[in-house]
Amino acid sequence: MRRHPVGFRYASALFEHAQENYLLDSIEQELSDVSQVFQATNLLDEVFNHPKMTSEEKKKIVRESFSSKVSDVVVNLLLLLIDNRRESVFFxxxxxxxxxANEAKGIAEATVYTAKALSDDEKEAVAQVFSIKTGKQKLLINNIVDKEIIGGLKVRVGDSVYDGTVASQLERIQKRMIYGNVSR
Incomplete structure (x- = not known):
């Protein structure tokens, strides 16, 4: 997923503030909570995009909905987005x-494609092996079952892909058979 340039600037500023004040985890949780509310209520899509909704009405909704539940930093971010008509970049x-935040904590997200769902123990084993390969302290595993995979697994961490599927091994064998086992 490509990052939104304007959204990234807001996220960077928020991240710097949170890091300076040792609030990385709490801000992340609060953003997640607000995001869940927005998704559950369609507040951003339906209410805030209504043509008759003024900025002051939006701010009032935000203050009433979130002031007692999240920090002033997150509420102020929402109010700033409303002032700058940038509500759409919140997600x-x-x-x-x-x-x-994950980068700062040495955490990466990994997508693991397998023929069958991985057990918790298997996810942990994959996380341990690939955290060493990627130099991360921890990997968060998202397992996707792909029936096209005969066996083995394919792991995507950021821009890197580690393909240990049976299909890719068969493809390499086929290429060796066609072109010979040429070492370079």
Whole structure:
């Protein structure tokens, strides 16, 4: 997923503030909570995009809904987005903030494609092996079952892909048979 340039600037500023004040985890949780509320209520899509909704009405809704539940930093972010008519980038800010916070904590997200769902123990084993390969302290595993995979697994961490599927091994064998076993 490509990052939104404006959303990334907001996320970076929020991240710097949170890091300076030792609030990385709490801000991340609050952004996640607000995001869940927005998704559950369609507040951003339906209410805030209504043509008759004024900025002051939006701010009032935000203050009433979130002031007692999240920190002033997150409420002020929402109010700033309303002032700058940037409410639509909120979800991008949340995603970019998560990535920045995870990077700072040495955590990466990994997508693991397998023929069958991995057990918790298997996920942990994959996380241990690939955290060493990627130089991360911890990997968060998202397992996707892909029936096209005959066996083995394919792991995507950021821009890197580790393909240990049976299909890719068969493809390499086929190429060796066609072109010979040429070492370079």
């Amino acid at each position: 991008s800010i949340v995603e970019d903030y998560k990535k920045l």
